[in-house]
Amino acid sequence: MRILSKMVIPAVALMGAMSALAGVVDDGVQNFTGGGTVSTALTFAPFNPALGTLISVEVLPVGSSSGQLTVTNDNTSGPAETFGYKVDTGLSIMGGGIMLSLDPFFGGHLSVSPQQTVTSGLVQGKTVTDPMTFTSGLSAFESGPIVFDITGSGVVATKGGTDLTINATSSVMGSLDVIYNYASTPEPGTAAMVGGALFGIGLLGRKLRRQ
Numbered sequence: 001m002r003i004l005s006k007m008v009i010p011a012v013a014l015m016g017a018m019s020a021l022a023g024v025v026d027d028g029v030q031n032f033t034g035g036g037t038v039s040t041a042l043t044f045a046p047f048n049p050a051l052g053t054l055i056s057v058e059v060l061p062v063g064s065s066s067g068q069l070t071v072t073n074d075n076t077s078g079p080a081e082t083f084g085y086k087v088d089t090g091l092s093i094m095g096g097g098i099m100l101s102l103d104p105f106f107g108g109h110l111s112v113s114p115q116q117t118v119t120s121g122l123v124q125g126k127t128v129t130d131p132m133t134f135t136s137g138l139s140a141f142e143s144g145p146i147v148f149d150i151t152g153s154g155v156v157a158t159k160g161g162t163d164l165t166i167n168a169t170s171s172v173m174g175s176l177d178v179i180y181n182y183a184s185t186p187e188p189g190t191a192a193m194v195g196g197a198l199f200g201i202g203l204l205g206r207k208l209r210r211q
Contacts, residue, residue: 023051025180033173037153038091044146044178047138052184057134057141060177063102065089065125065154067170073112074163082111083161087154087170089125095148102174104128112164141180148176 027044034040047054067087075081086107093100106125112118140146154170 023182023184025051025182027178027180029175029177031173031175032150033171034152036170036172038150038172039152040150042095042148042150042176044148046144046146047142047180047182049142052182054138054142054180054182055135056181057138058131058177058179058181059100059134060129060131060179061093061100061102061174062127062129062176063089063091063104063152063172063174064127065104065106065170065172066122067106067120067125067154067168068122069110069120070117070167071110071112071119072117072165073114074165075114077114080111080113080116081161081164082109083164084109084159085120085166085168086157087125087168088157089152089154089170089172091150091152091172091174093148093150093176095146100130100132102128102130104172112161141178146178150174150176 025047030042030044032038032040032042047057065087069085071083073081084107087105089104091102091104093102104125104127106123108120108123110118110120152172154172158164158166
C-alpha cells in the first residue's frame with residue numbers, strides 16, 4: 001500500500017501538469033436581430049498569442065426568422081381563396097477570412113373568404129446552424145479585432161389565390177460565438193513540476209529494483 005501511494009503522488013502531479021498545457025478561450029455569444037432586414041457588425045477580441053499556440057478556431061453561427069401576414073380577400077362573392085406563403089431569409093456572415101450562409105424560412109397556408117381579412121399570427125421559422133472549425137489561416141484571428149459583417153433580408157413569396165391584398169412583416173435574428181483552442185507554453189514552474197514528477201518516479205523505480 002505504501003509503495004502504491006508513493007507511485008500515485010508523482011503520477012498525479014505529472015497528469016496535472018500535462019493537463020495545463022491545453023486551453024480554451026470562449027469570446028462569448030453575441031446576438032443580432034433586424035426587422036425584415038438586418039445589417040450589423042459583431043466584434044470579437046482576437047486570440048492572445050501570449051497564451052500559447054492557436055490550434056483551431058470554432059465559429060458557431062445560429063440564424064432564424066419569424067413573421068406575420070395579414071390578407072384581405074377583395075372579392076365580393078365566390079368561394080374562399082386559399083393560398084400558400086413562404087418567407088425566404090438569406091443570411092450572410094463574413095469575417096475573419098470566412099463566409100457563412102444560413103437560410104432560415106417559415107411558411108404555411110391561409111384560407112380567406114370574400115371581404116374577409118385574416119392574419120397568420122406570428123410564425124416562427126426553423127432555427128438553422130452551421131458550426132465550423134478552422135485549423136488553417138488562423139493568423140486572421142490573432143491580430144486586431146475580429147469583425148463579422150451580418151447581412152440578411154426576408155422575401156415573401158405567395159402561391160395561389162387571386163384578388164388578395166397581402167401585407168407581410170418579417171424579422172431576422174441569430175447569434176454568433178467564437179471559440180479559440182490552443183496549446184500553452186509550459187511556465188518554468190510547470191516544467192519543474194513535470195521534471196520533479198519524472199525524477200521521483202525514476203527514483204522509486206530504482207528502489208523497487210534493488211528490493
